[in-house]
Amino acid sequence: MAREQFGVCAEPSLHGYYLLFNALDDNNSFIRQALSHLPALFDKYADRFSEANLAGVIAIGTNYWDEIYPKGRPKHLRPFPEMASDDRIAPICNYDIYIEIRSDRGDVNHIVATKVCELLADSVELVEQVRAFRFLDGRDLTGFVDGTENPQGYHRREIALINEEQDAEFSAGSYLHIQRYRHNLNLWNSLEVKDQEDVFARTKVNNEEYSEENKAPTSHIKRVNLKDSDGKSIEILRQSMPYGDMKLQGLFFVSYCHSPEPFELMLASMIVGDENGHSDHMLKYTQAETGAAFFVPSLNVLAELGK
Numbered sequence: 149m150a151r152e153q154f155g156v157c158a159e160p161s162l163h164g165y166y167l168l169f170n171a172l173d174d175n176n177s178f179i180r181q182a183l184s185h186l187p188a189l190f191d192k193y194a195d196r197f198s199e200a201n202l203a204g205v206i207a208i209g210t211n212y213w214d215e216i217y218p219k220g221r222p223k224h225l226r227p228f229p230e231m232a233s234d235d236r237i238a239p240i241c242n243y244d245i246y247i248e249i250r251s252d253r254g255d256v257n258h259i260v261a262t263k264v265c266e267l268l269a270d271s272v273e274l275v276e277q278v279r280a281f282r283f284l285d286g287r288d289l290t291g292f293v294d295g296t297e298n299p300q301g302y303h304r305r306e307i308a309l310i311n312e313e314q315d316a317e318f319s320a321g322s323y324l325h326i327q328r329y330r331h332n333l334n335l336w337n338s339l340e341v342k343d344q345e346d347v348f349a350r351t352k353v354n355n356e357e358y359s360e361e362n363k364a365p366t367s368h369i370k371r372v373n374l375k376d377s378d379g380k381s382i383e384i385l386r387q388s389m390p391y392g393d394m395k396l397q398g399l400f401f402v403s404y405c406h407s408p409e410p411f412e413l414m415l416a417s418m419i420v421g422d423e424n425g426h427s428d429h430m431l432k433y434t435q436a437e438t439g440a441a442f443f444v445p446s447l448n449v450l451a452e453l454g455k
């Protein structure tokens with residue numbers, strides 16, 4: 149049975165390091181070898197710093213997949229969806245390789261990120277690097293707890309990982325979407341707390357969900373809490389983390405799922421909105437600056453890469 153990369157379903161950690169690369173021409177065979185060695189590198193440092201709960205993820209950009217793994221293609225692999233309405237825009241960036249390093253120690257993440265870059269060496273260009281951190285008790289920089297309604301326990305696996313029936317060749321893999329959001333915290337902090345709470349439809353300090361009748365159709369929760377035609381919840385596993393310095397701050401949004409569709413439906417519900425034109429008012433205070441779609445192969449497919 150195929151094994152998943154452990155970072156996909158890992159519990160939240162204190163520090164994150166996200167590295168986004170583009171492959172340089174004619175290096176595909178070198179890159180295949182390097183990527184196939186990365187899980188062993190993660191294992192080595194997870195062992196060495198066992199208290200840090202290190203977990204990593206290696207993912208391939210949807211536009212790069214056919215070049216790096218011509219042997220086969222995940223059934224629903226497709227590019228990041230094009231989406232824009234008024235001033236709500238989801239920009240698209242085509243990265244070839246995504247590396248997520250998460251642990252409870254920022255120094256361990258730094259060591260591992262350095263080793264990843266050494267291993268990939270001149271075969272790639274580092275296009276984006278984001279250092280992220282847990283903020284207070286798992287809050288986004290808006291001050292609201294993020295991740296409360298995430299799937300828990302075994303359900304994380306059911307939501308995030310492809311099973312044998314869905315796609316036997318790529319089982320234990322996952323469809324990944326990322327967006328780096330930049331918050332306008334000056335504007336956000338000028339709102340009364342009650343107005344901020346209305347934006348999410350949750351209370352701020354106690355993190356309580358509003359009753360159904362009090363949720364505005366434009367609230368974030370209302371826009372992303374979707375049901376399928378059988379009334380079943382449409383879910384993703386979010387592994388987002390806050391990032392920032394004194395100049396810019398925001399959320400590095402990360403979604404894993406057994407299909408690309410749930411993320412696409414949620415994003416459309418936020419940006420385009422419903423039939424009455426209700427879009428997500430959270431987007432008045434934050435703007436995606438990047439967006440990309442990847443596939444996270446199982447450990448078995450990653451090993452195949454190196455052969």
Ligand code: HEM
Binds near residue numbers: 290295368383
């Ligand atoms: C700056 C960007 C974002 C921020 C600050 C943010 C923040 C939050 C917060 C505070 C919650 C409530 C607590 C929780 O259940 O986690 C939440 C819920 C949720 N968010 Fe976001 N979010 C962002 C972007 C997105 C995007 C892009 C999607 C999907 C396309 C998304 C999907 C969800 C889902 C599915 C829930 C759970 C809804 C429920 O079932 O109640 N979020 N988000």
